[in-house]
Amino acid sequence: MSEQSPAPVTAEHNPLRDPHDKRLPRIAGPCSMVMFGVTGDLARKKLMPAIYDLANRGLLPPGFSLVGFARREWADQDFAQVVEDAVRAHARTPFRPEVWRALAEGFRFVPGAFDDEAAFADLARTVEELDRERGTGGNHAFYLSIPPDWFATVCSQLQASGLSDPQPGTWRRVVIEKPFGHDLESAQELNQIVEEVFPADSIFRIDHYLGKETVQNILALRFANQMFEPIWNSHYVDHVQITMAEDIGIGGRAGYYDTVGAARDVIQNHLLQLLALTAMEAPIAFTADAVRNEKEKVLASVRLFDDLDASTCRGQYTTGWQGDQHVEGYLQEDGVRKGSATETYAAMKVEVHTRRWAGVPFYLRTGKRLGKRVTEIAVMLKRAPHLPFTDTATEELGQNAVVIRVQPDEGVTMRFGSKVPGSQMEVRDVSMDFGYGVSFTESSPEAYERLILDVLLGEPPLFPRHEEVELSWRILDPIIDHWERSDMLPHDYVAGTWGPDAADELMRRDGREWRLP
Template sequence: MSLSKRPEPCILVIFGASGDLTQRKLIPALYSLMCDGLLPDEFAMIGFARKAKTNESFREEMRVACEEFARSKPINEAIWQKFARSLHYQQGDYGAAADYEVLCKRLEAIERAHGSGANRLFYLATPPEVYPIIIENVGSVLCTGAAGSDRHWSRIIIEKPFGHDLQSARELNAHVHRFFREEQVYRIDHYLGKETVQNIFVFRFANGIFEPIWDRRYVDNVQITVAESIGIGNRGSYYEKAGVIRDIVQNHLLQLLALTAMEPPAEFSADAVRNEKVKVLKALRVDTSRGDGTVRGQYGPGKIDGQLVPGYTQEEGVAPDSTTETYLAMKLFVDNWRWAGVPFYVRSGKRMAKRLTEIVIQFKMPPLLLFKETIARAIEPNLLVMNIQPHEGISLRFGAKVPGSGDNIQTVVMDFNYGSTFKTAAPEAYERLILDAMLGDSTLFTRSDEVEASWALITPVIERWEAGGGSFIELYRSGSWGPKEADDFLAADGRKWHVL
């Protein structure tokens, strides 16, 4: 997990190179890494996709993408020319074995031309339904290091979603392991590449004042929010099958929860960190003491930034009578010694009032007999808020006496902001994660048992919904913070959501 090391010479193959992820994230991330001097001089990249393109047309498209999306702006012409020479394109069909043979010969020629050796990193930026056939062909045709060569390595990065339920995740893991050892597999969750997410490690384990109070004795509840202001865009057919529970909750949100609740690892290594995360995921349970422990919602028409936007059922590719959830709130418990009895409230939604991801640690109220009743009522609980996006930082809320002769107490906030403190733009998540995969550091990637543990929690929830035993779909207005029932959900516990 380092942005100071340079990897060995290697070649990166991106399957799905004509797609949105490649243009908006992957190529701009690679270009920024080259600007920072973090790519090896002997580096090459080849894109593989169905669309017909030449090397030249692919490079022109990627330049436009970097001009718009790369962190390093404006384009440095000398660096771009060097970077462009490393970009190649190969048309092919994901299911055609002959096209992989052609790709293999092309790889060997590019490796000789660039001196990149036979270290190969494969990136699956494709729809998940073609993962199995690509994995099989990569493992059997293109993978030079699968047998464990001492001189060369082969690794594969697999995008989410990794399965759509517990059984499919197990089957996909078994299929991957037919061709790759677990240490060669990098299941990517871009949230883990965000600076503030990684800073959870440092904040908790490098500071002596917070870890001692990071448990059930002092924490009243934990709230994790992943809110998006956008709708589903042109992903209607995908979202109808996924919903927010598969799109965000099963992966991004549970990863944030695991990092927040995990025990200190014995050492800062990939397996030690992931071992502790798995323990949290296996200790998680949904609170079903009232209903099924969830509130589901679906956005209706409303206004975002003054613009009228349609409701979910008016989106392209969505059934008019769809019961797919675009909002979900859940109440979870981590049944271990540290967190027993502390509720973890999580929520995620589309078409919310703003784009925001945060983790809120709410501490228990102190005994207030020291203060007059009128003053005590004005005191709010202490909050520690970790802002993941869009503005990465940490804030601490506590009570302070208002200057003067009275006894008035007011809530104040201490803020730390990455941008204003370090005066530099943080690397994009994909920059860090691609570099880590090249370096062979899997700390920020998801292990097979981790994926299955999260699906083991989520799959029964989905099955209850499908059986008709779950919560109803509540409508909420686009541009709001979700359905009123989600507020009632916490109010029943005598709590309320943190005001975003």
């Protein structure tokens, strides 16, 4: 029996369909991707599987090619085996031999170091061969899945070898993974380096959170529904909580994490991006410039409170239990500096100084080794100004809330009061829940699938401009500086709990409490 052909991509089953014509999938034109850092975890667990999944969905052109670049003495077939192993272990779509063979025909590998001019000359020749043999049309994306310290070197080599210069009618794009610097000054230097080689509209800064379906659904929830937008302001909203909690430790990332910490790793990019999407005004259109302009206005209007000791908190996990597993504290993790003051938990309270949000505090928190893995935005509404019930009838009634679950169970929950069945008047909180997995038959694409496809299509709404990056650092830098000048070490919290007591006190001062996801 012959091998079964992959199912055709249809609008009904393709979550990456053309938004302008639902009958057509969004298929990239002739192109290739050159991937630096192919030996890293990100490439193996996310990037290579995402490229295969795109091919399996029929969203890559027939001649699409993938070029690996690393300090390995591999032949093309060795690289192909590395990709196949990654795909079989981590791809989200079924492994189809015929799809794999067609994709693997376009695999090439160039050995060399990032500062090796001869290796980049070989890379330039390889790219030219792909144009002739595979029909990639002079269109090439360079994915820098490498430490930021090498960005300048690689960009300089791309420029010197002519790889960054497209011929008329073709394009060259660069993709940069976070972190985008470690403070405002380094971010500005990095932006200057990259923009000296590539024009601004050819630079794609990857924040994988912005590729998640639920994050994009924030805009649909707010601006496509009349029921939400009228209450999305300080007249009705008491406060907003944005949480990204992880139940894992630092794993094997001590060398990176111990120099960065929770605030730089998560708040500067992921949580401030979620804040911007939550607080922004309606863009005039869902275009890159229109969406980015509104996000930048929000970030420019974020203000810290004067007392940073009272409005921020940092913590560090100690030995404890994660479920039924006993886990070590941060200072006992392999590779962590003795007596390290790096925070594994960070919380902060900020205000958005706009007419819409005047007086509404935004609480952001993130941490390792917390109670469960969850990312959510909780818009907590003010209490009704008058309740015509007795206190005993409403003693179990909390605040109404709209909770957007980003991960892992993507969806939206609305919490409101309802009468308990019975002969007496008793009002209690209930929830109305929408889940993506229940409401839609098509599966959500993995974030990197969407983002890589957007790079190849040249569609940048989901990618932050350098202005957004710098505005985010302007918010976070004073907090980091304050913590580093302080003699106080991070507050301890036991692994498996929801953070230090000081974070709870941050909320109690305002008469509020953290929502338990």
